[in-house]
Amino acid sequence: xxxxxxxxxxxxxxxxxxxxxxxxxxxxxxxxxxxxxxxxxxxxxxxxxxxxxxxxxxxxxxxxxxxxxxxxxxxxxxxxxxxxxxxxxxxxxxxxxxxxxxxxxxxxxxxxxxxxxxxxxxxxxxxxxxxxxxxxxxxxxxxxxxxxxxxxxxxxxxxxxxxxxxxxxxxxxxxxxxxxxxxxxxxxxxxxxxxxxxxxxxxxxxxxxxxxxxxxxxxxxxxxxxxxxxxxxxxxxxxxxxxxxxxxxxxxxxxxxxxxxxxxxxxxxxxxxxxxxxxxxxxxxxxxxxxxxxxxxxxxxxxxxxxxxxxxxxxxxxxxxxxxxxxxxxxxxxxxxxxxxxxxxxxxxxxxxxxxxxxxxxxxxxxxxxxxxxxxxxxxxxxxxxxxxxxxxxxxxxxxxxxxxxxxxxxxxxxxxxxxxxx
Numbered sequence: 001x002x003x004x005x006x007x008x009x010x011x012x013x014x015x016x017x018x019x020x021x022x023x024x025x026x027x028x029x030x031x032x033x034x035x036x037x038x039x040x041x042x043x044x045x046x047x048x049x050x051x052x053x054x055x056x057x058x059x060x061x062x063x064x065x066x067x068x069x070x071x072x073x074x075x076x077x078x079x080x081x082x083x084x085x086x087x088x089x090x091x092x093x094x095x096x097x098x099x100x101x102x103x104x105x106x107x108x109x110x111x112x113x114x115x116x117x118x119x120x121x122x123x124x125x126x127x128x129x130x131x132x133x134x135x136x137x138x139x140x141x142x143x144x145x146x147x148x149x150x151x152x153x154x155x156x157x158x159x160x161x162x163x164x165x166x167x168x169x170x171x172x173x174x175x176x177x178x179x180x181x182x183x184x185x186x187x188x189x190x191x192x193x194x195x196x197x198x199x200x201x202x203x204x205x206x207x208x209x210x211x212x213x214x215x216x217x218x219x220x221x222x223x224x225x226x227x228x229x230x231x232x233x234x235x236x237x238x239x240x241x242x243x244x245x246x247x248x249x250x251x252x253x254x255x256x257x258x259x260x261x262x263x264x265x266x267x268x269x270x271x272x273x274x275x276x277x278x279x280x281x282x283x284x285x286x287x288x289x290x291x292x293x294x295x296x297x298x299x300x301x302x303x304x305x306x307x308x309x310x311x312x313x314x315x316x317x318x319x320x321x322x323x324x325x326x327x328x329x330x331x332x333x334x335x336x337x338x339x340x341x342x343x344x345x346x347x348x349x350x351x352x353x354x355x356x357x358x359x360x361x362x363x364x365x366x367x368x369x370x371x372x373x374x375x376x377x378x379x380x381x382x383x384x385x386x387x388x389x390x391x392x393x394x395x396x397x398x399x400x401x402x403x404x405x406x407x408x409x410x411x412x413x414x415x416x417x418x419x420x421x422x423x
Contacts, residue, residue, distance in 0.1 A: 223393055
């Protein structure tokens with residue numbers, strides 16, 4: 001008997017997701033534990049594994065489909081040798097949720113299309129000027145695909161649909177590239193008629209936009225900056241790495257020391273380890289530090305749990321593993337949900353200083369710049385030192401200026417006397 005493959009709930013808050021990619025195609029053999037698809041949730045892109053064995057008989061929801069409800073039928077698995085003729089009847093009996101989400105635009109998508117129309121010229125949208133050669137043939141396309149094609153002046157008869165029954169969906173229109181015959185030659189240079197392109201927002205980008213907009217609109221940010229001399233820390237890091245390399249262990253980074261310094265500082269200044277709630281301020285006993293990591297689809301913040309209780313080697317190993325999993329979209333929800341305090345380090349991009357946006361419901365984020373050599377005054381003499389700029393963004397409802405200053409003073413002490421972090 002055919003087996004249902006349903007859209008899984010990959011987090012407690014997930015109600016729908018996007019089919020980012022099918023990693024198996026119809027007719028492929030599937031064994032227990034095989035990764036069959038990549039699903040975009042509101043937090044990350046995650047892989048789903050098969051819990052059954054058989055042959056992938058039918059993919060019902062194609063890749064690129066958005067807003068697929070949890071527990072809706074997305075594919076059918078057949079036992080090896082099972083008759084494929086059973087699939088249609090099985091789908092009819094078991095697909096209790098309409099597949100209208102595959103082709104129908106949501107209200108937000110309608111708004112985005114309307115906005116594009118306003119930006120183009122604020123004129124009435126007309127259908128494509130070119131009609132199919134065979135006037136009797138009907139082109140199967142979703143309403144959103146038709147509107148996008150009209151905006152981009154694309155003839156739908158030139159596009160091959162990837163939706164059910166060859167239906168043209170939004171992604172087909174977005175991915176369409178006209179041939180050189182459709183290019184216009186201006187002043188001896190080949191120019192494409194398209195002056196822009198629409199790239200749909202993935203779920204990660206949507207949630208980043210929502211949370212950061214909410215943060216800037218509802219959290220009263222204030223900023224404190226300080227300079228830290230890095231020479232002693234760099235010397236200590238060199239000595240430790242020499243020893244670790246001889247033992248063929250991991251290599252400690254500057255970022256590892258920064259995370260540890262933040263954790264130790266939060267332990268000394270617990271008033272900064274807090275969140276604003278409507279009825280009270282929540283002060284955390286544990287020190288869980290979120291670390292901003294750039295990934296292909298946007299940004300994610302894996303968490304080093306109880307960072308203040310870890311030695312530098314354990315912390316470094318754990319952080320490297322989290323970063324690797326983040327870039328491979330393999331983080332589990334508990335590895336990126338939560339956290340008390342965030343660190344965003346752009347030093348590797350030679351950014352001298354910047355101000356970061358608070359990651360709600362947290363109250364603080366530390367923006368870390370590059371460690372650069374610069375002249376400083378010591379004992380009335382000008383010397384060259386390696387200096388790092390850091391800027392604390394704080395929620396003034398929770399963290400007052402004096403508390404922020406105490407935290408940065410503690411952080412500076414640990415960075416400039418790094419041996420204190422190791423005892």
